[in-house]
Amino acid sequence: MKYHSTNGPALQIGFKEAVLKGLPHDKGLFFPKEIPTLPADFFAQLPTLTLPQIAVEVLQPFVTPDLTPEALKTICEEVFTFPIPLVEVEQGIYALELFHGPTCAFKDVGARFMSRCLQAFAEPDQPVTVLVATSGDTGSAVANGFLGLENIDVVVLYPQNGVSPIQEMQFTTLGQNISAVAVEGSFDDCQALVKQAFADEELNQKRNLSSANSINVARWLPQMVYYFHAWGQWKKQNPAAEQVTISVPSGNFGNLAAGLLARHMGLPVTYFVAATNQNKIVPHYLETGEYAPAPSVCTIANAMDVGNPNNFPRIQELFGQDLEALKAVVKGFWADDEEIKGTIRLVHQATGYLLDPHGAIGYLSLRQLLPELNTPGIFLETAHPAKFKESMEPVLNQEIALPQQLQAFTGKQKQVTDMPNDFAGLKLLLMQEHKEGTL
Ligand SMILES: *Cc1c(COP(=O)(O)O)cnc(C)c1O
Numbered sequence: 001m002k003y004h005s006t007n008g009p010a011l012q013i014g015f016k017e018a019v020l021k022g023l024p025h026d027k028g029l030f031f032p033k034e035i036p037t038l039p040a041d042f043f044a045q046l047p048t049l050t051l052p053q054i055a056v057e058v059l060q061p062f063v064t065p066d067l068t069p070e071a072l073k074t075i076c077e078e079v080f081t082f083p084i085p086l087v088e089v090e091q092g093i094y095a096l097e098l099f100h101g102p103t104c105a106f107k108d109v110g111a112r113f114m115s116r117c118l119q120a121f122a123e124p125d126q127p128v129t130v131l132v133a134t135s136g137d138t139g140s141a142v143a144n145g146f147l148g149l150e151n152i153d154v155v156v157l158y159p160q161n162g163v164s165p166i167q168e169m170q171f172t173t174l175g176q177n178i179s180a181v182a183v184e185g186s187f188d189d190c191q192a193l194v195k196q197a198f199a200d201e202e203l204n205q206k207r208n209l210s211s212a213n214s215i216n217v218a219r220w221l222p223q224m225v226y227y228f229h230a231w232g233q234w235k236k237q238n239p240a241a242e243q244v245t246i247s248v249p250s251g252n253f254g255n256l257a258a259g260l261l262a263r264h265m266g267l268p269v270t271y272f273v274a275a276t277n278q279n280k281i282v283p284h285y286l287e288t289g290e291y292a293p294a295p296s297v298c299t300i301a302n303a304m305d306v307g308n309p310n311n312f313p314r315i316q317e318l319f320g321q322d323l324e325a326l327k328a329v330v331k332g333f334w335a336d337d338e339e340i341k342g343t344i345r346l347v348h349q350a351t352g353y354l355l356d357p358h359g360a361i362g363y364l365s366l367r368q369l370l371p372e373l374n375t376p377g378i379f380l381e382t383a384h385p386a387k388f389k390e391s392m393e394p395v396l397n398q399e400i401a402l403p404q405q406l407q408a409f410t411g412k413q414k415q416v417t418d419m420p421n422d423f424a425g426l427k428l429l430l431m432q433e434h435k436e437g438t439l
Pocket residue numbers: 105106107136137138214249250251252253254255256303304358382383
């Protein structure tokens with residue numbers, strides 16, 4: 001597969017190069033030159049295939065020839081080691097639970113896949129520095145996925161007051177090849193700093209930078225796998241049903257872009273919902289045709305506090321920059337903090353199911369839109385509710401137990417470098433010699 005930039009067809013590079021580069025120099029995003037369609041018998045078999053089997057089938061065309069079929073199979077078997085169950089919350093509404101991985105968020109899938117690709121591609125004498133901005137869950141998934149890998153350093157940039165305490169513990173206490181930088185600013189500021197770092201030649205020569213944000217194709221593409229899996233599981237439970245809507249709680253829009261790419265490969269999902277918190281850039285665009293990135297607003301669904309969604313150009317590219325075509329498939333929805341809290345409380349009371357603040361928006365979007373769309377619905381449960389313990393417990397008036405994966409982080413020592421929102425400062429940090437766990 002060749003990849004070009006969403007800013008123009010001139011550049012053509014392979015998977016390996018796209019993974020190592022992260023971003024093209026023209027500030028676009030890498031995008032596959034062709035989108036293969038999968039055969040009918042693949043869809044017929046889907047309900048019986050395992051996640052690694054689905055992954056190999058779906059991803060092979062995107063990684064050939066840089067990963068052999070055997071190498072891809074090994075990676076997929078190492079990545080998809082945890083279940084991704086489809087759970088019926090109530091009649092016609094299902095949760096796809098993406099939080100059973102090592103850091104309890106869907107980002108484990110992309111981060112683990114990317115870490116194995118980078119390891120396969122990195123040159124032994126050229127250490128790579130992975131620079132990543134996080135709104136909470138990317139940092140932990142990437143840090144966990146890369147921890148202890150030789151020749152790869154990870155630097156996590158995060159908004160100082162923008163992530164939950166458990167999220168922060170997950171990437172500030174690991175040491176070894178993982179460093180954390182708390183930026184006095186928002187997630188968008190962190191993301192802008194990362195972009196600036198990539199554009200800085202001197203820095204790139206010194207550190208051999210690679211990006212692990214969802215803009216990297218090795219994080220973006222494997223997210224398709226669980227949409228195929230979800231549809232297969234749904235079909236198993238509803239063999240006669242034809243139409244279905246999938247709601248995707250979105251911030252940077254990598255996850256939704258992966259779902260839509262899966263649809264272009266033939267996955268028969270009728271509609272998608274672009275579900276956001278008050279950072280409603282995309283729902284607003286779908287409603288009015290005006291695309292207006294804005295400074296991000298802090299919400300209790302903090303992993304979606306994004307005012308300038310980085311992956312949206314990929315969605316535009318998929319639909320040929322045609323707003324009407326996009327609107328025929330993707331429906332917009334957004335909710336504020338009070339609606340999120342009310343939904344968490346109500347669903348817990350009525351069904352016993354514990355939504356997290358992000359999944360709650362997905363659930364609520366289905367409750368409101370399905371009567372009109374006239375299909376059953378699946379929403380993505382993107383993180384474990386215990387990651388947001390501090391904001392959830394007052395809503396439910398009860399304690400939430402930490403799953404085993406998260407218990408491991410409590411009581412550990414944080415190692416963080418604080419920094420103003422300023423590129424010169426970041427550059428200085430990255431140019432100096434790095435020590436374990438502190439850059
Ligand atoms: C990252 C994240 C999202 C948003 O995903 P995007 O791919 O950035 O749209 C939603 N929910 C949770 C819990 C996340 O960590």
